[in-house]
Amino acid sequence: MRTHRPARFLVAAAALATIAVTAACGGGSSSSAPAAGGSCEPAPAGTKVELTFTSWVPGMQKTVDLWNQTHPDIQVKYTEVVGGNQGTYQSYANQIKAGQTGDLGMIEFANLPSFRLQNGLANIGSCKPVADGIGQYPEWTQSQISFGEQGAAYGVPQDVGPLALYYRKDLFDAAGLKAPTTWDEYAQAAATIQGKGAFIGNFMSDQPAWFTALAWQNGARWFSQSNGVWKVDMTDPKTTQVAEFWQKLVSAKQVNTVPGIGNVEWKALDTGQEWTLIGAPWTAKLLETNAPSTSGKWAVAPLPQWTAGGTSGGSWGGSATVVWTTSKHPYEASQFAMWAFGDPAALALNNQNGGQFPAHDGQTNLPALSQPYPYFGGQVIWKDFATANNQVDPSFTWGPTMTDTFDTMSNGFGQVVNGQGDLVGVLRTAQQKSIDTMKAQAIQVG
């Protein structure tokens, strides 16, 4: 009808116009500025600098408050966010695309390359606080934040997650078992414990970073790059050895197969259904909070080794504080980051409130980290973790699309624990999928 045509035409025209506008806007978009490692100068004396900082460490506000009290010229505005994989990484990625990141953020080591890929991280290696202090962090954390580039620093190492073995000392003593020192002993103990109607531990099918740390311990090197060409190798003999070891335990039902971090796992640990937990320092606080009825019965032993007397380790988690490329005050931001994760007072607060085990070398000198831990029968567990931290292999590098690699791994592991396929096959699939995803991101894979 004639009378309705103008209205319909208008709506259609409006739709086309908006699409055309967005296309035009999109056309000139994101050739994002490279993270220039240029000069990093402090603001002129007397200027008031305001920084924004987001992280998900519980109680971080108290550390920030301490800084704000003692540094009136550099005020930090802190916002707590949810865990990276729970949605914060996606927020960060959106912010980078929109060019609206703040000054400081928190990123786990495994995800650093992905954010480097999005040109979101500023290189603060030339900033004086970083250049002066970075040597006080363990070598393996330095290589995580420098991507092998001389003098570069794309973040400040915040905390680390070297693996160790949490075990129920009371149950082990009662069964006449000692904490296993090699993986062979672990397998033997698994069979014994199965005979008593419990599990030695849990194969965490939903925590691919946990499995990665175990492969890391054995010397696996999944990702490497030279001259901008990447190589992916997730099925090398070292990784296959680890995968086959756990496959045997899973198939023989000598390990539990529930999601690794969640109420089901805490219930199993709290009721003696699982006797050990392969975990990081940050797992201690989770265990204490979520398995309260077994307080005093746990102890920490070094991670079992592949060869008797071996001293190698891997890290589960661990994170860095990064300065975004859009930050207008990289000098002050890096100054804050180095203080928040290097100053003894700050480290004590982080550990007390957030359960963080600091990356900084001075950890064991902290009085807070030399206290006996009642939950672990009075053991000073941080000493064991400090030793484990020094054993972490420094040559492991992460791939540029770890969220995708981890997704493929956890999907495959989930199928394996439900009876379909095997762990080595999952790693083969993950390798191929990682290569495909990297190519879709225009990364050269050799």
Add this chain to the structure above:
Amino acid sequence: MTVSIEGTTVGPGVADGSGPATGAGPSGRSGRARNLRAGLMFLAPFLVLFAAFYLIPIGYSIVESLRTITRTSTFGPVQEVWGGFVQYEAVFSNAQFWASLRRVLVFFLISVPLQLGMALVFALLLDSPVLKGKRFFRLAFFVPYAVPGVVAAIMWGFLYAPQLSPFTLIAQNLDLLGPGLVIFAIANIVNWVYTGYNMLIIYSALQAIPTELTEAARIDGAGQWRIAWSIKIPMVAPALVLTGVFSIIGTLQLFNEPLVMRSVSSAVQTDYTPNMMVHAAANIPNYNLAAAYSVVLALVTCVLSFTFLKFTQRSTEKRAAG
């Protein structure tokens, strides 16, 4: 009584009064222009919001799905360039995406007929004169919808997990979180949340049935069952069609419940539903691929919804004619 949901413009033939090229005279022309301007001003708030929150995001998604990224070196600057259909090729060759689509369609068959059937039965019960305590039941059936979807999924996850559930007889003997039954477990959560909502829609349609019809039927000697079967259900057919379309759209967008179930069940993958795959692709972050998945999912949803509508329209027309 058919209701067509797409707006068909039906109106009397209006003389367009275009007349000779010079127009019908100053009052006629400017009168029409004034009407048009007034109409636009009333529409403007809606048009602005419609464009900002509906058209522009859709346009942006479509544009993003046609692009791809290039870079000069691994950690060099990123350039978004025209990619043609390269993202769509990736979508159509991705077996997991089509498996997830099949999975939500199976989910639809498991969940929706039962859900709408229960909604219909509850609505009929509420409408029948026999039931006591109508106000209480109307609220009780609707309360699950007031529970946020994520909270409902967490709660049911606790009830399903054998190590956490108080109902040990069921939870420990039926592996509700295993690969065979987890789809039914999720369907149960969705039904629990949405049956009340659909019941209210059908109940409102029942209220619109003229009472003369039911009175006439009662005078003719029909019992409550007969009235329900022969009068009420055919009269609420349009409401059932409406809830059916909503359910198709909602099921194809399934996201919250499977995602939350991942923390208790190892049988739910990150590519369990198409929406979860969009989320996973955006996390890499590969926005172009995620946009392509979204566009394909939207097209599938449109096709299925319109097919359902056409099918139900044709069958009601056939019944009216025959």
